[in-house]
Amino acid sequence: MQVEVAHHVSGGTIQADPSATPLRSGLDTGGLQVTTPAGQSVAGLSHQGWEGGALAPGTSQTITFAARVPLQGTQISDADPFAFKLVFAVADAPGQVALTNVASVQGSTPSGDAATPLNGQSVTVEGVVTAAFNTSLQGFFLQEEGIDADGDATTSDGVFVYCGTAGCPGVNVGDRVRVTGTVSEFNTATQITTTAASVTTLASGVPLPAAQPLTLPLNVTARERLEGMRVSVSGKVTNNFPLGRFGSFDIADDRVSNFTQLNAPDVAANAAYQTAFKNRYIRIDDGNRQQNPDPEIFARGGQNLSAANTLRGGDTVTATGVLTWSNDSGTLTSGGSLYTYRVLAGQSDVQVTASNPRLSAPEAVGAPCGSAP
Structure with a gap:
């Protein structure tokens, strides 16, 4: 939903309504607190609002406003809401603030990997903290709240904030923060x-933006546009080799075998197979960045990994976290560590279902080698 200037029809044309209440932008509303009924939440507070006149005690005023709900496609469908609620916050002469939308920081990426158009520039952004990694990554992820999202599928509404070696220890998930810093790649x-001195906490306990659902296979050229955003993805464990050393593993649309396990050796066909595989998998990562983490938090039932509680190839996984591009530890690209898209998630955000139980006895494979048929 988006607020806008009220319009009316005059002389057969649609025009801005000069009698409507003026719509103002750049309002400093980040610190406003809105109380909603139990079980309800608001998708953020807009930095736009309608400016009424001065009110004497005991008097009232009528505000004329407009809002629109953009269609999800070119025609109305079941994906579009048939009912919605507007929640208004009233502020007495809020100040002005110049903010850069996170989508403008990320820039448009119709396909592939595009660098920020604001490289080297100082910006001030505001949003809700979706993940905090002050020790391992020395920073946190911030995302525009729903009402401030630009609605452009080619731009990301989330970004990583790097605080330096000291981190930003006062920042917690669910904080609405305002950050001033320099954009880079x-x-x-x-x-x-x-x-930390340039991060201001405006409110706490703010609902997180809804996770964007991902479906595997997902072309790698379509992933950068979601960089830094909350996502949710499901798949089957296809690689747990880096789990013990780096606290990460891969899921795909199905368990993927090596090319030569199912095919005769062929250089060109194997290259095509590997290219297709990059679109089929995504890495799930605890964001710890340490080698040989203890305990290892990803296993069945939301419990730590152990000899009795494993993470087996073929298990079904649903993970919710923040999408980013990085390797597993330091500058390593060996031992299972590689630069790839990954979902940074906590233990409670990764559900593992035992979908490939170990057999109690080996399967029959035919007559023993060398014996008569």
Whole structure:
């Protein structure tokens, strides 16, 4: 939903209504608190609002406003809401603030991997903290709240904020924060570099933006547009080799075998197979960045990994977290570590279902080698 200037029809044409209440932009509303009924939440507070006149005690005023709900497609469908609620917050002469939308920091990426158009520029952004990694990544992820999202599928509404070696220990998930820093690219991922002194917490306990559902296979050229955003993805465990050393593993649309397990050796066909595989899998990562983490948090039932509680190839996984591009630890690209798209998630955000139980006895494979048929 988006607020806008009220219009009316005059002389057969649609025009801005000069009698409507003026719509103002750039309002400093980040610190406003809105109380909603139990079980309800608001998708953020807009930095736009309608400016009424001065009110004497005991008097009232009529506000004329407009809002629109963009269609999900070119025609109305079941994906479009048939009912909605508007929640208004009233502020007495809020100040002005100049903010840059996170989507403008990330820039448009119709396909592939595009660098930020604001590289080297100082910006001030505002949003809700969706993940905090002050020790391992020395920063946190921030995302525009729903009402401030630009609605452009080619731009990401989330970004990583790097706080330096000291981190930003006062920042927690669910905080609405305002950050001033410098935009840059780090290993092809967009980030804002700042310090704890340039991060202001405006509110706490703010609902997180809804996770964007991902469906595997998903072309790697369509992933950068979601960089830094909350996502949710499901699949089957197809690679748990880096789990013990790096706390990460891969899921895909199905368990994927090596090319030569199902095919005769063929250089060209194997290259095509590997290219297709990149679209089929995504890595799930605890964001710890340490080698040989103990405990290892990803296993069945939301419990730690152990000899009795494993993470087996073929198990079904649903993970919710923040999508980013990085490797597993330091500058390593060996031992299972590689630069790839990954979902950074906590233990409670990764559900593992035992879908490939170990057999109690080996399957029959035919007559023993060398014996008569």
